[in-house]
Amino acid sequence: NAGVTxxxxxxxxxxxxxxxxxxxxxxxxxxxxxxxxDPGMGLKLIYYSVGAGITxxxxxxxxxxxxxxxxxxxxxxxxxxxPSQTSVYFCASSYSAETGGYTFGSGTRxxxx
Amino acid sequence: GQNIDQPTEMTATEGAIVxxxxxxxxxxxNGLFWYQQHAGEAPTFLSYNVLDGLxxxxxxxxxxxxxxxxxxxxxxxxQMKDSASYLCAVKDSNYQLIWGAGTKLIIKx
Numbered sequence: 001n002a003g004v005t006x007x008x009x010x011x012x013x014x015x016x017x018x019x020x021x022x023x024x025x026x027x028x029x030x031x032x033x034x035x036x037x038d039p040g041m042g043l044k045l046i047y048y049s050v051g052a053g054i055t056x057x058x059x060x061x062x063x064x065x066x067x068x069x070x071x072x073x074x075x076x077x078x079x080x081x082x083p084s085q086t087s088v089y090f091c092a093s094s095y096s097a098e099t100g101g102y103t104f105g106s107g108t109r110x111x112x113x
Numbered sequence: 114g115q116n117i118d119q120p121t122e123m124t125a126t127e128g129a130i131v132x133x134x135x136x137x138x139x140x141x142x143n144g145l146f147w148y149q150q151h152a153g154e155a156p157t158f159l160s161y162n163v164l165d166g167l168x169x170x171x172x173x174x175x176x177x178x179x180x181x182x183x184x185x186x187x188x189x190x191x192q193m194k195d196s197a198s199y200l201c202a203v204k205d206s207n208y209q210l211i212w213g214a215g216t217k218l219i220i221k222x
Contacts, residue, residue: 042117042200042212043156058209090155097208101146104155 002026006091006105013081013112021076021108023091031094032074033058033102034066036087043090049074050097081112115139117213119201124219125191133186133199133216141206147175147186148200150215156200160186188218196220 004025013019025032030051035043045058049068063085065077074093078085088109092102116138125131137145144163148156162168162177162184174187186199198215205211 040121040214042214043202043210044212045209048209098143101148101158101161102156102210104157106155 004091004093004103004105006089006108008108009106010109011111013078013110015081015083015112017081018077018079019081019110021078021089021091021110023074023076023105024072025074025091025093025103026072027093027095027103028071029093029095029103030071031097032068033092033094034064034074034076035090035092036060037090037107038087046076046089078110083112086110086112115205115211117201117203117211119199119213119216121214122217122219124221125188127191127193127220127222129191130187130189131191131218133188133201133218135184135186135201135213137182137184137201137203137211137213139203139205139211142179143204143206143208145175145177145184146202146204146210147173147184148202150198150200152197159199191220193220193222 007022033048034046044060047066049055091105094102119135147159150156160175167176172189177184198217200215201213202210
């Protein structure tokens with residue numbers, strides 16, 4: 001049981017480049033989330049999904065896009081990377097919104113130069 | 114606005130006890146979580162409180178007072194491997210998790 005798998009673990013982007021952060025879970029969880037974590041700050045929600053075909057914006061969605069074509073996959077797309085997007089990105093999933101905590105992926109450390 | 118407050122950093126001695134406090138102001142309350150995060154790693158679930166009182170799980174205990182908007186995480190018999198950041202998070206009325214910035218716990222021999 002792999003849990004939540006994120007790729008890549010590290011990436012350096014140049015300003016203006018684009019990339020997709022991959023996230024896959026094998027726990028049949030309906031809910032999936034993308035967070036960014038900056039030093040000294042709490043986790044900030046970028047986008048979330050309550051099931052295949054349904055996505056919604058979180059607290060800091062600007063500069064990002066997501067899709068949820070299957071229950072398992074929830075990729076995060078960065079278009080026109082900016083230095084402000086330098087951060088650690090975590091994907092997480094949960095069985096339901098009402099109960100239980102989240103299972104996190106191992107994270108992607110992104111630097112935009 | 115919604116706010117979670119916890120100390121930025123704490124230092125304790127191996128074998129001792131430490132209490133990490135968390136106060137919150139959120140729009141609604143549907144549970145409080147504590148996560149542990151080692152440097153460079155993902156957060157991992159420690160505890161969940163939805164009713165007032167103390168939940169004990171081995172060396173770790175978590176307390177909640179909903180009327181005071183207050184929780185604490187108690188770590189006993191501290192070990193060096195407990196050096197990590199401890200994140201407090203509250204589920205609001207929309208069942209979204211609101212996260213504190215985390216408390217970095219340093220354990221000294």
